[in-house]
Amino acid sequence: MRTALQLTTTFLLLVLCDSAGRLLSWSLGLPVPGTVLGILMLLGVLVALRRIPAPLGRVADFLLAHLNFFYIPAGVGVMTYAALLAEDLWPIVVALFASTFFAMIAAGLTFRLVARFTCGEEDKP
């Protein structure tokens, strides 16, 4: 019972940070998304506490492990644009695949190159 209450309170803390972030971003017209401000707020709380409360660790780890779940409605939403996608099908398919690969390769190789000269590489199989 106590655990359930703790987990609920923790979840509400996440909702509070997210909502406060969205409100701040919207009201000040900031280019930073509200959720990112929410991450920074929660990070501020953790820095002030100097530790991660156990229920917060549990809730956050659980939600992040199942982040895919929250993206499913967005995946379903793609069907709405099937007709629009079909218009330029091949340019879209090639551009999305190739550019996602290129971006991953560019970002990954750049990270590795600069890490080698600054903080060192961490090779993990």
Next chain:
Amino acid sequence: MSDIGIKLIYWDRVLEAGFWILVTLFFYYLALRIQRALGGTPLANPVLLASAPIIGLLWGADIWVGDYQQGGQALIWLLGPATVGLAVPLYRNFARVRPALLPMAASLVAGSAVAVLSAVLIGDAMGASVETIRSLAPKSVTTPIAMGIADAIGGFPSLAAAFVIITGIIGAVFGAFVFNAMGIRDARARGFAMGIAAHGIGTARAFQEDEVAGTFSGVAMALNGIVTALVLPLLWLAFAG
């Protein structure tokens, strides 16, 4: 239901939303079981495995997608609080994130530039319409930001949202193979590159693989969203507008 006065809560809609959330949960559970049975391979991406049968169900039973999204909207809203949880692994792994500031900055600049330029150039070379190209430009950043950018540069926000999701799935499914082929084994580099190219869906995959990769992916996703939102509309209007 009474039809006098103002209804505060539309119980039929709440029930309908709840039903579709349960349907989503069911297919998510099924997708996880399939992925586990296949040894956790990224090819069995849960977003893809769960949304495909739901699309099939809606099409087959001739159900309007808007009905499904009564529940879908609630989950999309919950994505915010779930993402805020990123602060926890970020705090936990801060000792590994802080010394990697320079590699992250360089990777951010290179990755975001390549993501935008290659999509636009390929789309243009293959004869896509101007609206398609403009909607392709922000495809590597999270949905709300991408929609705002597409709107600012004259694309279709909703089409951009579809590109964002497809991009995320491509990155999550093939990322590990691309990194292996390029000999990139550093979990920080793999995670960061995943977050740059494939935003939240890539980050969800990175967390399935390794907490450090997930953390770096989350940081990359946030930074790329901010930088692309700030820089892309300005550059676009300066050079292409």
